Amino acid sequence: MAVKRVPEPVHLADMELRHIHGVLEIERQSFPTPWSERAFVSELTQNAYAHYIVALRSSQVVGYAGMWLILDEAHITNIAVHPDERRHGLGHDLLTELEVRAYNLGCLRMTLEVRPSNPVAQRLYRRHGFEPRGLRPGYYSDTHEDAIIMWKDELVPASPAPDPAPGAPSLPRRPLGERG
Numbered sequence: 001m002a003v004k005r006v007p008e009p010v011h012l013a014d015m016e017l018r019h020i021h022g023v024l025e026i027e028r029q030s031f032p033t034p035w036s037e038r039a040f041v042s043e044l045t046q047n048a049y050a051h052y053i054v055a056l057r058s059s060q061v062v063g064y065a066g067m068w069l070i071l072d073e074a075h076i077t078n079i080a081v082h083p084d085e086r087r088h089g090l091g092h093d094l095l096t097e098l099e100v101r102a103y104n105l106g107c108l109r110m111t112l113e114v115r116p117s118n119p120v121a122q123r124l125y126r127r128h129g130f131e132p133r134g135l136r137p138g139y140y141s142d143t144h145e146d147a148i149i150m151w152k153d154e155l156v157p158a159s160p161a162p163d164p165a166p167g168a169p170s171l172p173r174r175p176l177g178e179r180g
């Protein structure tokens, strides 16, 4: 009798340097202008504002997401799921995890940019309560598309938020590269 193999469950974890190879494979299949290995290494080792997570199945990276935490605002830099793993709720799980972590680290609002030509991502964000608030003209240098700026004003409390860190760093520049 044939034994049906049940796939290993997916779990979420902090992104580490050893995950970058798997992240890059998904990155290249997901974005017209993928980030480089150096960009991810820099995010993990040099950027104090950055916070990245991975979705792992049997230690394989099947999705990832990241954000910058700046005072009480979280700015999503990227979210992607391996093409073979899409439409099973992983994008939703990654976004939920970012929201919970951002809230628990003292953020009250969340923002991101998305391409007008990416209705799938827009739908995911709307389902999470993000709403469009404006455009960044010509934001994406590869296609010269505008970016839709979306915001979510009230992150849902998952557990008591810590007191804001005294002397938290001031606001830096826009994210490393244009996504969407």
Ligand SMILES: CC(C)(COP(=O)(O)OP(=O)(O)OC[C@H]1O[C@@H](n2cnc3c(N)ncnc32)[C@H](O)[C@@H]1OP(=O)(O)O)[C@@H](O)C(=O)NCCC(=O)NCCS
Pocket (backbone or CB within 6 Å): 030, 031, 078, 079, 080, 081, 082, 085, 086, 087, 088, 089, 090, 091, 092, 093, 113, 114, 115, 118, 119, 120, 121, 123, 124, 127, 179, 180
């Ligand atoms: C956007 C992305 C992360 C969604 O990941 P996912 O694991 O497929 O998403 P989920 O299965 O959790 O679906 C969540 C919601 O996304 C939307 N969605 C996902 N795939 C969709 C599709 N093919 N068509 C329409 N809506 C879709 C839906 O709203 C869905 O919820 P619903 O089906 O209950 O309405 C994934 O498509 C991806 O990696 N895309 C390439 C990278 C990218 O565009 N990232 C966003 C940059 S701004």
